[in-house]
Each structure stands twice: as structure tokens, then as C-alpha cells.
Amino acid sequence: MKKYIIAIMLSAAMVILGACGSPENKVLSNIEDFEAETAPALTSSIQSMIDYEAEMSGLFNESLTDEELADFKDDQSPLYQNLNERNELAEGLSKIHEELENRAEEFESADVSSSETLNEETVQNLSATLGQLAADVKNVQSGYEEVLSSETAFFESLKSEEADYNTLTDGMREVNGVHKEVTAHYESINEQLAAFQNHSNEVKTALGEDTSDDESAVQVDADSNEEAAENSEPETMYTVEAATSAIVPSAEDAESSAVLITIDDAPDENAVAMAHTLKELDAPAIFFVNGMFIESKEGQEKLREIHELGFEIGNHTYNHFNMQEITPEDTALEIIDTGDLIEEAIGERPKFFRAPFGVNSEASISIAREENMTVMNWTYGFDWEPDYQEPGALSDIMVNTEMLGDGANLLMHDRQWTSEALPDIVKGLRDKGYSLIDPKLIDSEGGVTE
Numbered sequence: 001m002k003k004y005i006i007a008i009m010l011s012a013a014m015v016i017l018g019a020c021g022s023p024e025n026k027v028l029s030n031i032e033d034f035e036a037e038t039a040p041a042l043t044s045s046i047q048s049m050i051d052y053e054a055e056m057s058g059l060f061n062e063s064l065t066d067e068e069l070a071d072f073k074d075d076q077s078p079l080y081q082n083l084n085e086r087n088e089l090a091e092g093l094s095k096i097h098e099e100l101e102n103r104a105e106e107f108e109s110a111d112v113s114s115s116e117t118l119n120e121e122t123v124q125n126l127s128a129t130l131g132q133l134a135a136d137v138k139n140v141q142s143g144y145e146e147v148l149s150s151e152t153a154f155f156e157s158l159k160s161e162e163a164d165y166n167t168l169t170d171g172m173r174e175v176n177g178v179h180k181e182v183t184a185h186y187e188s189i190n191e192q193l194a195a196f197q198n199h200s201n202e203v204k205t206a207l208g209e210d211t212s213d214d215e216s217a218v219q220v221d222a223d224s225n226e227e228a229a230e231n232s233e234p235e236t237m238y239t240v241e242a243a244t245s246a247i248v249p250s251a252e253d254a255e256s257s258a259v260l261i262t263i264d265d266a267p268d269e270n271a272v273a274m275a276h277t278l279k280e281l282d283a284p285a286i287f288f289v290n291g292m293f294i295e296s297k298e299g300q301e302k303l304r305e306i307h308e309l310g311f312e313i314g315n316h317t318y319n320h321f322n323m324q325e326i327t328p329e330d331t332a333l334e335i336i337d338t339g340d341l342i343e344e345a346i347g348e349r350p351k352f353f354r355a356p357f358g359v360n361s362e363a364s365i366s367i368a369r370e371e372n373m374t375v376m377n378w379t380y381g382f383d384w385e386p387d388y389q390e391p392g393a394l395s396d397i398m399v400n401t402e403m404l405g406d407g408a409n410l411l412m413h414d415r416q417w418t419s420e421a422l423p424d425i426v427k428g429l430r431d432k433g434y435s436l437i438d439p440k441l442i443d444s445e446g447g448v449t450e
Contacts, residue, residue, distance in 0.1 A: 023112045024207055027123055030106050031200045034130070038099050039193060042137065045089050045096065046186065046220050049144070052086045064168075072158040079155060087148050093141040100134035117206045125199045133192040136185045143182035150178045164282055169440055170310050190219045236443040238407075245377040246407035247437050258435040259408040260442075261285040261426075262378065263418075264316055264354065267293055267302040270419040275306040277419065281426045284438040287311050288354045291318030291338035300345040307346040312439035314352035315339055315373060323355045328363035335367045351444055352376060374444050379403055381411025383418045391420040399428030 059078050063071035071077040107127035112118040154171035157163060201211045237254035238247045247260045263274060266287040278285050287306055293299050307313055317323070317334040326334070335353065343349045353373040355364050360375065368375045380403040382388040388397055394417055398410065412418045412425075429436070 027110050042096050049089045056082045072155045090144040097137045100130050104130035122202045129192050129196045136188045139185045147179050150175050186220050237441045239443045240376045245409045248407050255435050256406050258437045260437045261410050264288045265414045268414040271414045272302050274419045275309045277422045279309045283426045283436050286314045286439045288314040288316035290316050291341050294341045303345045315350040320356040322359050323361040323364040331363040378411035379408040389417050391417050395421040395424035398425045
């Protein structure tokens with residue numbers, strides 16, 4: 001009798017264990033573990049990284065107010081502590097990545113072909129979703145290592161006594177560019193989390209589980225990350241005066257004794273060399289581009305080189321026609337097609353528009369506004385006049401003309417003699433006490449209105 005009872009108990013135990021180890025229960029258990037452990041750990045880690053980024057934006061802007069840039073030179077400052085915290089969070093994604101891959105494999109190996117309740121395709125969808133989620137997490141981790149390396153190098157560059165505004169803007173542009181690639185994966189992570197919940201609810205419904213009380217899938221709030229990136233951009237300090245196209249201060253700490261350099265008809269024969277010269281002189285400028293010069297692969301490569309050197313790119317129409325001598329339809333083609341080619345070459349549309357000969361029409365101004373461009377003419381320029389088609393004469397008049405003054409908008413062109421005159425022009429302007437305005441500090445509002 002005793003043996004019979006033991007045999008019955010063992011049989012019962014085998015039945016119970018068999019039920020616990022059924023494919024259905026294994027799938028359900030894996031879902032519940034993911035929802036209770038892995039998903040919250042993943043979103044918490046990434047959200048913490050985003051929160052630290054928002055904090056970094058504030059710390060960075062505050063540190064810039066110190067003329068000595070002390071926080072950038074102190075590896076114990078809050079800036080570097082923030083970097084270290086984010087580095088630890090990024091390293092912690094390795095464990096989450098491993099867990100996601102293991103859970104994906106468990107779903108993949110779950111044999112539910114004989115199950116009367118589970119759909120094999122749904123279970124495989126769970127595996128595929130976690131596999132993609134694991135890949136996204138890996139991309140975030142590896143990309144974030146590049147972000148942190150870029151930020152560290154940026155901070156290091158600001159320690160140098162030769163650091164200037166170009167150092168700042170170039171560094172910020174590089175960091176934001178690398179960061180943009182990483183944050184693109186956040187949306188995919190949210191998509192995979194939502195997809196997993198949909199598939200898991202299908203499984204739970206098939207197994208008779210109540211899903212009415214299930215919370216929405218945990219998500220990463222990437223909006224705050226985008227806001228932090230926007231806040232890290234330099235604040236505008238100037239605007240374009242409508243009547244004169246002078247560049248006037250719009251912020252209390254803007255330098256009033258400053259002028260803007262612009263180069264029209266680019267990139268023809270000399271623009272790239274001019275961009276390198278200006279870069280060496282630490283002299284910012286706007287290069288106004290004609291679409292006819294960037295139709296070819298060579299022209300697009302020239303434009304990319306100028307842009308990658310840190311210069312602002314403006315729209316100067318396609319064929320350099322007088323805007324008052326063509327139809328509104330042709331005006332639209334002249335401006336929009338040039339904007340399209342510029343975007344194709346450098347990945348962004350121009351923010352500034354200058355009409356050929358400084359002659360605008362109602363159509364050109366209207367289209368420029370629709371394209372979100374600031375319209376500007378200039379204060380003075382001489383390099384098209386026969387008397388000034390020689391470097392010495394041109395540099396002399398550009399620096400010594402009575403029209404030079406605070407906010408002057410200096411017009412030059414893609415010409416050999418202008419290229420050769422640039423060093424003396426920049427030196428002469430600075431010797432007279434003028435700083436050079438970075439176009440990134442010019443507000444998109446303002447400019448020619450009629």
C-alpha cells in the first residue's frame with residue numbers, strides 16, 4: 001500500500017511539473033519576466049541618460065558664462081561628473097542587451113506547433129521583436145560611446161588658449177551630429193516595445209489571461225532629449241535690419257563693433273580656396289550659392305567642403321537672374337530648386353536669401369519667407385568694379401571706405417582678386433576694431449521686407 005501511495009504521489013508530481021513546463025506556460029512566464037524586469041530596466045536606463053543630457057545642457061550653458069571656462073578645465077567639475085554618470089549607464093546596457101538576446105532565443109526555441117491555444121507566428125513575432133530591440137540597444141550603446149568620446153574631445157578643445165567661437169560652434173555641431181544618429185534609435189525602441197505588448201496580449205488572450213488591466217507599454221520620452229539638443233545651440237544675438245541689411249545687435253551682450261562677411265556667386269572657381277583662407281583666419285562668413293554651380297557632382301563636393309569647414313550657406317538663386325524681370329513661377333523655380341540642391345549637398349536648407357543685383361520682387365520675398373529664409377542685401381561691395389579688380393586696391397577700399405561702420409554687411413564675390421585680398425581685408429577690419437559676426441548668431445527673423 002505504501003509503495004502504491006508513493007507511486008501515485010510521484011505521478012501527481014510529474015503531472016504538475018509537466019504542466020509548469022508546458023510550452024504555453026514557458027512562453028507566458030518569459031513574457032511576464034520581460035514586462036516585470038527587462039523592459040523597465042531598459043527604459044529606466046535610457047530615460048536616465050536622456051535626463052542627464054537635459055542636465056548637461058544647463059550645465060554647459062552655465063559654464064560658458066565663465067570667461068575662464070573653468071569647468072571645462074576641471075575634470076572634477078559637474079560637467080565631467082555628468083559625463084561619467086552617462087558612461088556608466090551606457091556600459092550598463094550590455095547586460096540588458098544580453099538579456100534581450102537570451103529572451104529572443106527562448107521565444108525562438110519555444111515549440112508550440114502542437115498547442116491548441118497558441119499561434120506559432122505570434123510567438124515568433126515576439127522573438128523577432130526582441131531581436132530588433134536587442135539590436136537597437138546595441139546601436140545605442142556603441143553610438144553613445146562615440147557621443148561621450150566626442151563630448152570629451154570637445155571639452156578638451158575648449159581648454160586651449162586658442163579656443164574661439166569657431167571652436168565652440170564646430171564642436172557643438174559635431175557633438176549634435178553624432179548624438180542625432182544615436183537618438184534615431186530611441187523611436188525604434190519605442191516601436192519595438194509597443195509591438196511586443198501587442199504580440200504578448202495576443203498570447204495572453206489565447207491563454208485566457210485578462211489583459212484589460214495591462215498598462216500601456218513603457219516608453220522612452222525622447223522629447224526632452226530633443227529639447228536639450230535645441231537648448232545647446234548658440235542663442236541668436238543679431239538681426240538683419242530691413243531697411244539697410246545691416247546686422248544689428250538684438251542681445252545686450254552682442255558686440256556692436258562688428259561686421260558680416262558674405263561671398264556671392266559660389267562655388268565657382270575660388271570659393272573653396274576662400275573658405276580655407278577664412279577658416280585659417282578664424283573669420284566666419286556666409287557663402288551665397290547659385291544653383292547652376294552645384295548641378296554637378298564636382299560642384300556639390302565643393303559646397304560640402306565649404307560647409308564642413310563651418311561656413312553658413314545662403315541661397316543666391318539658380319541662374320542669377322534679375323528677380324523683377326522673370327515671372328513669379330520662374331522665381332519660385334530659381335529659389336526652390338537652388339534650396340533643393342543645397343539640401344541635397346549638405347543635408348540642410350539655407351537660412352539666408354540674397355537676390356542677384358540686390359533686386360527683389362514681391363514673389364522673391366514671398367517665396368523666401370515660405371522657405372523660412374531671412375532676406376538680406378548688403379551695405380557695400382566693390383570687387384566687380386574695374387578699379388578694384390586687383391588685391392591691393394580692393395583690400396584698401398573694403399577697409400577704408402566711409403561706408404564701413406558697425407553692423408556693415410560686406411559683399412564680395414567668388415573672384416581670384418577677392419580671394420587674394422581676403423587676408424588683408426580681414427586683418428584691416430580687425431585692426432580698426434571690428435569683430436566678425438558669426439552668421440549662426442543672426443536671427444532668422446528680420447531682413448528685407450519690400
